[in-house]
Amino acid sequence: MAIILSINSGSSSVKVSVYKSSARSQPPQQLADAQISGLTAPPAKLAYESGSEKVKDQEVKDINSNEDACEYILNHLVKDKGLSEISSRDDITHVCHRVVHGGDYPDAHVIDEETYHHLEDLTDLAPLHNTSALAIVKACMKALPKAKNIAYFDSSFHATIPEAIRTYPIDPAVAKKNKLRKYGFHGISYAFITRSVAEYLKKPESETSIIALHLGSGASACVIKNGKSLDNSMGLTPLAGLPGATRSGDVDPSLIFHFTHDAGKPGRSSTKELHISTAEEILNKKSGWKALTGTTDFSEISSSQDPKCRLAFDILVDRIIGFIGSYYVKLEGQVDALVFAGGIGEKAALLRTRVVEKCRCLGFELDQQTNNNVIEDVVRDIGKEGTRHRTLVCQTDEQFEMARMCAVGLQSK
Numbered sequence: 001m002a003i004i005l006s007i008n009s010g011s012s013s014v015k016v017s018v019y020k021s022s023a024r025s026q027p028p029q030q031l032a033d034a035q036i037s038g039l040t041a042p043p044a045k046l047a048y049e050s051g052s053e054k055v056k057d058q059e060v061k062d063i064n065s066n067e068d069a070c071e072y073i074l075n076h077l078v079k080d081k082g083l084s085e086i087s088s089r090d091d092i093t094h095v096c097h098r099v100v101h102g103g104d105y106p107d108a109h110v111i112d113e114e115t116y117h118h119l120e121d122l123t124d125l126a127p128l129h130n131t132s133a134l135a136i137v138k139a140c141m142k143a144l145p146k147a148k149n150i151a152y153f154d155s156s157f158h159a160t161i162p163e164a165i166r167t168y169p170i171d172p173a174v175a176k177k178n179k180l181r182k183y184g185f186h187g188i189s190y191a192f193i194t195r196s197v198a199e200y201l202k203k204p205e206s207e208t209s210i211i212a213l214h215l216g217s218g219a220s221a222c223v224i225k226n227g228k229s230l231d232n233s234m235g236l237t238p239l240a241g242l243p244g245a246t247r248s249g250d251v252d253p254s255l256i257f258h259f260t261h262d263a264g265k266p267g268r269s270s271t272k273e274l275h276i277s278t279a280e281e282i283l284n285k286k287s288g289w290k291a292l293t294g295t296t297d298f299s300e301i302s303s304s305q306d307p308k309c310r311l312a313f314d315i316l317v318d319r320i321i322g323f324i325g326s327y328y329v330k331l332e333g334q335v336d337a338l339v340f341a342g343g344i345g346e347k348a349a350l351l352r353t354r355v356v357e358k359c360r361c362l363g364f365e366l367d368q369q370t371n372n373n374v375i376e377d378v379v380r381d382i383g384k385e386g387t388r389h390r391t392l393v394c395q396t397d398e399q400f401e402m403a404r405m406c407a408v409g410l411q412s413k
Contacts, residue, residue: 003085004028004406005147006096006399007070009136013037014069017399018050019078020085021407028403032083034068034076036057036060044069051082058305062101066132067139092408095140096147096402099133100185100238101126102153104269108405111137111149119151125179126237127276128284152402159185160228168236182240184232186214190222192401193341193394198227200379201336210325210337213320214396215345217245217296221320223327233323237285242319245296248287249319256283289316298344302351317351321358328362337383337390338364346375346395352382356391363388 003023008015015035019028032050044063048055063069077086085091097111103122109115116137123130126188140149166182168175175181190212198208205227212222219242221233233241243249256263256279267281289312290296301309328335338359340352349372356366367382375393383391 001085002093002410003031003091004094004096004403005092005099005137005140006402007140008098008399009066009070009132012040014039014066014073015399016070016073016077016102017402017403018083018086019403019407021403021410028326028400028407030400031085032077032080034073036063036072039063039069041155041206046072046076048076048289050080053080053082066135070136070139071143084411086316089144090146095144095147096399096404096406097133097137097140097149097151097186098154099137099151099397100129100154101183102151102155103179103183105153106159108150108152108409111141111151115151115403118356118392124275128280129238150406152188152405154185154187154189155183157191158182158229158232160183161231165231168272177296180236181234182232182235183237184222184229185234185238186218186220186222187229188398188401189214189396190224190229190232191405192396192398193226193339194224195401196379196394196396197337197339197392200381201390205338208336209331209334211324211331211335211341212341212394213324213345214342215242215320215340215348215351216342217298218247219244219249219316219342219344221323221327223330225331228336231327239280242323243316244288245298246285246288248283248291251283252300298348298351301347313351313354317354317358320355324359324362333362335362335389337392339392339394341394341396346393352391352393366391397398 001020004019005020006017013035017030018032019030021028036044037048038044043059046058046060063072074089077083078088099119101122119130137149156245161184168180179291193212194205197210198205198232208227209225212224214220218238223230239247241249260278263279265278267276267278269281270276287302292312293301293308301312352371355368356364365387366382367384371382375395378395380393381390382393
C-alpha cells in the first residue's frame with residue numbers, strides 16, 4: 001500500500017491531502033486533509049479533517065514560512081492517533097508537489113538533483129510561483145528521506161497547444177534562448193475537469209471538447225478539443241489573461257512603464273533566491289480586484305452595490321466572455337459544454353448567470369433554480385433543458401488529481 005501526500009503550496013497557504021492507494025486499479029482513498037493559511041497575514045491558522053477529528057481556523061504559533069507550515073502538518077499527521085496508516089514519517093511513500101511552471105516538461109517528473117536544478121532555473125520565468133513550491137520540495141526531501149518526491153506541473157497539460165498559438169511574434173532566436181512562449185497554467189485542474197466531464201457525459205476523453213473556466217483568486221480559461229488543450233488564457237506566466245484577486249491579467253505591455261519608471265528595477269521582495277522586478281510585483285500582487293475595490297473577497301464584491309465593486313465584477317464578466325467567444329470559434333461551435341470550476345466558478349451563482357446571459361447567442365442558457373442551489377456533486381448540469389449546449393459546474397480537485405496520477409503510475413509498473 002502506498003501512502004501519498006499531495007501538496008499544494010502557495011504564497012499564503014500550504015495544503016496537504018493524504019491518500020492511500022493499493023496495487024489494484026482503484027482511485028486513491030483520501031485519509032486526511034490539512035491546510036495552514038494566513039502565512040502572509042498572521043496569525044497562521046490550521047484547518048484539519050481526518051475521520052472524526054475536525055479542526056477549523058485554529059491559530060498556530062511560530063509558523064513563519066511555507067517550510068514551517070509543512071513541518072507542522074507532518075507532525076500533526078504523525079500525532080493523529082486516528083490516522084493509523086501513518087505512525088511515523090517513514091510510512092509516507094510518495095509526495096506529490098504542485099509546481100506551477102514546468103517549462104518544456106510535458107509530464108510529471110520524479111525529483112532528483114538534476115530535476116531540482118532544472119526547476120530552479122525556471123524560477124526566473126515564474127519567481128512568484130515556483131519559489132514556494134521548491135522550498136517545500138527541499139523541506140520534504142530532508143524531512144521524508146524515504147519518500148519519492150514527484151513534481152506535477154500546471155503547464156504540462158498545455159504541451160499540446162499548437163505552435164501557431166504558443167509562439168509570440170518576437171525575435172525567434174531570443175525567444176528560443178530565453179524560453180519565451182505561451183505555456184498555459186492551471187493544467188492539473190483542467191486535467192481533472194476534462195476527465196470528470198467526460199465521465200459525466202459518458203464520452204471518451206478523446207471525443208470531449210469543452211470550454212473550461214478555472215475561476216479563483218487566480219483565474220483562467222481553457223479550450224479543450226478532443227481531450228487536449230488547444231489554448232489557455234495564461235501565457236509565459238500565470239499573469240496573462242483574466243484578472244484575479246491581485247493580478248492585472250492582460251494589459252497593454254507598455255502600460256507598466258507609464259505606471260512606474262522603476263518597472264525594471266528589483267522589487268522589494270527580491271532576494272538572492274528570489275529575483276522579481278517592480279513590474280512583476282505591481283502586476284501580480286498589487287492589481288486585480290484588490291486594487292479596484294480594496295478587497296480580495298469576491299463574494300463581498302459580487303454582493304456589493306458599491307460602484308467600485310460593480311466595476312470589478314463587470315470587468316471580470318467582460319474578460320471571461322471575450323475568451324468564451326474566441327474559444328467557441330476555435331472549436332467551430334463543436335462544444336460539448338461550458339464548464340465553471342474553481343472556488344469562484346463553483347460558488348458564484350450570480351457570476352455564472354451574468355456570463356451565461358451574455359453567451360445566450362451561442363446556445364447556452366441556465367436553469368436558474370439549479371444554478372442557485374449549492375453544488376454538491378463533482379459535476380452538476382446547471383443548463384436549461386433543451387438548449388443547444390450544456391452548462392456545467394465541476395468541483396475541481398488538484399490534490400486528488402495528483403494522487404490519482406501517482407497511483408496510476410504505481411499501478412502501471
